[in-house]
Amino acid sequence: MAERETRRVAVVIEDDDDIRNLLETVLTQGGFEVVARSNGLDGIEAVRTFEPTVTTLDVNMPGIDGFETAKRIRAFSSTYIVMLTALDEEIDTLQGLDAGADDYITKPFRPRELRARIEAMLRRPRSFGAPVDAAPVAASPALGTVAQAPSEPVQPGTPLATEAEPLAAATSTNEPAPTSIGNPAEGWHEHNGLLLNLPMRVVRADDQEIALTRSEFDLLAALMQSGRRVRTKADLALLLRGESYVTSHFVSEADKRGIEVHMGNLRKKIGESSSTPRWIETVRGVGYRLTAADD
The missing domain is CATH 1.10.10.10 (Winged helix-like DNA-binding domain superfamily/Winged helix DNA-binding domain)
Known part of the structure; x- marks a missing residue:
């Protein structure tokens, strides 16, 4: 159990081989077990299967772009999303944040800066919850652990809801009302x-x-x-x-x-x-x- 609690998993979604290899190296050196994918649909499936603590996401990819990928991931996962892109216009940053990204870094980036910003995100409180009206998924683990993969992983191309995940929702709709509201x-x-x-x-x-x-x-x-x-x-x-x-x-x-x-x-x-x-x-x-x- 102690070993599971110290494990941290990162999913890298990047179509450029050189940058993907660089991200794998940087995150591995940061203590992560890294799962790398080269397109959005495979990346979504990897996030659902491995339930990573952190996901790095390129914007310009074949198939669905990073913005759509982020929206689909946000429909079921509370992973920290860091978008990496050569686009540096303010509208692109805002679109990334609106899609559910936690941070947005333009290329070329400094590996030390990426690791520092990820570690800063990990210091924030972390909660998990399933989206409203969504099918139940495997229970999310504590920070830095890896949960069992769902018995039926999502197949590439399966449409997903694009609502942002309700991380502040209670885990049960039958939860009794608090006895001392406002205390x-x-x-x-x-x-x-x-x-x-x-x-x-x-x-x-x-x-x-x-x-x-x-x-x-x-x-x-x-x-x-x-x-x-x-x-x-x-x-x-x-x-x-x-x-x-x-x-x-x-x-x-x-x-x-x-x-x-x-x-x-x-x-x-x-x-x-x-x-x-x-x-x-x-x-x-x-x-x-x-x-x-x-x-």
Whole structure:
């Protein structure tokens, strides 16, 4: 059991042989067992079979591209996705993040930087959950372990849902309601009827459980814990990268725009209008904070 808990698996999806070999070497040196595939469909099957901790993903590949591959992976897996591409336009970065990527690195990249950014992601809390209305899959393991492959792996070409995985969903719809809603000592935070539980990574709004991605949950948790204190876009971008807010850390405009994309998706899921916010208000030119508490 101890040996299983120390294992880390990475899936590399890259059609360029030289870059694929480089990624295998870099990740192996970082302590990962590496599974490499040269196209999106084979990569999706590898992610489903091996349930990796981290998946690196090229954008320009034969067949389905990296954006579509990321969406399909996100429909069933909580693997950390790092997109690697020669595309460096801001719109490409935003499209990658919107597809479910956790990070986006342009080529050529420095192997040391790739490993550092992966390790930063691994320091973030990690939860697992099955998508709503999706067929059950093998239970996901603790960080860095490898689960048994499903008895019937997905065949190449099988259509998959493209919804982002609800990582903040509870593991059972029959779970009893908490007895002390809004008690931070028991992990609950409440604001104007919006409920968030940190240990369980559960969010409820108007008595409905909300399925959020890992990044969306982390952003909402940061705001719930900060109350009326403004969290800047740079602050939140560093939070998602697993870094503390230090001015020497570089935060690009694309990083800040990525936070706007995540916040837009979060607001849609909790059913909130940015013009008349109930829970999260935008501080123009700065960032976000909770709205004033209802009387």
